[in-house]
Amino acid sequence: MTIRVAVIDDQTLVRQGIISLLSLAPDIEVVAQAANGADIVALIAQHQVDLVLMDIQMPQVDGIAALQLLASAGVVVPVIILTTFDDHERVLQAMQAGARGYLLKDVALEVLVDAIHQVKNGGSLLQPAITDKILQSFLRQSPSPSPAQAPADALSAKELEILRLMAAGFSNREIAQSVFKSEGTVKNQVSAILLKLGVRDRTKAVLKAIDLGLLGS
Template sequence: MIRVLIADDEWMVRAMLRTIMETEPDITVVGEATDGEAALREARSRNPDVILMDIRMPRTDGLTATERLARLPEAPRVVVLTTFDLDEYVRAALCHGAAGFLLKDASAQEMITAVRSAARGDAVLSPRVTRRLLSRVTREDAVRAEAERRLAVLTAKEREVLVAVGGGLTNADIAAALHMSEATVKTHVGRILAKLSLANRVQAAILAHQAGLLCP
């Protein structure tokens, strides 16, 4: 059972998300929070697997809460929710360890899929937003040069896996595409994250885009 915490200051949004989540037999909503401070408190007491986190909330915003949650010993996966597909806070949230992001106008099925993906450790990337967000991330030549410098420590096979991760593929998809076992893929992903000092697959995807390894 996937345990979900919903953090949003609008009760209608919380009610909508709860209704969507509780239609699924493998998902249960263990709590709600109206701001980032409450989300931190609820996360500590209820141990959710995934938190659906709004960014713009009173007292402690979702960005600050996400950064603080990432420091917990068994940190939950945070999926950031935003109304704006070019919200600067989304990019910052990813850099602070969020598992990914969704627009609030995403379909119910997209939200359910995102929760399941986050729970199993996969990146949650809204395709409509990702291309625009990452194109901004890669705009400056200096950013690309620095990304390429960081990737120099990877082997050729690790770079192949990184490209696949950047494309949003799961471990199973990567295994099929590169003709290797899922266990081997998992090992490669772990080594990539360790070598590059990255927190998760989303940060790896951003770095791959920054280095120009993926088509815009």
């Protein structure tokens, strides 16, 4: 089944470059494009968009404001944020506003296509290099949590190790290879972590862990 994508970026060369890349993917079709997020709700409805690739920094209505427009309208469409290394604080805001992942603008075609499939199928996307910057920035700003803020069921040392690998953007398979466990075992541990943190997906688990100070040194 073809995945229908909208690309929203104010930089024409970047937008056209991404569209050109995606034209090489047989099961992905760019059905809409825009220079800012002002008309994102109408764009998605008109073109039956399955997924949005969107810049953070844009004139008029930026990526975060566009995510808020989607939330206000009750429109549930996965959004991948396009970013640079200098945008790490804004990326965190975008994730909190509902983005399902983020990619660097100079991403390779294979990575971009894999990301679109992963997010379209319900996953989240966290690139390790940017994730580290986000974590460090947030940890510098956040006070240490009080005991009352800790999750009801404390995570075990092994679960904290898994959580840190999740924050670094590793898939279940990659985590399994890192900790010398089966992929099924890791999947069960990830499910247990989500349950203990009271969240539904990996992205929210990482954000919750940051908020609780679980990823600090």
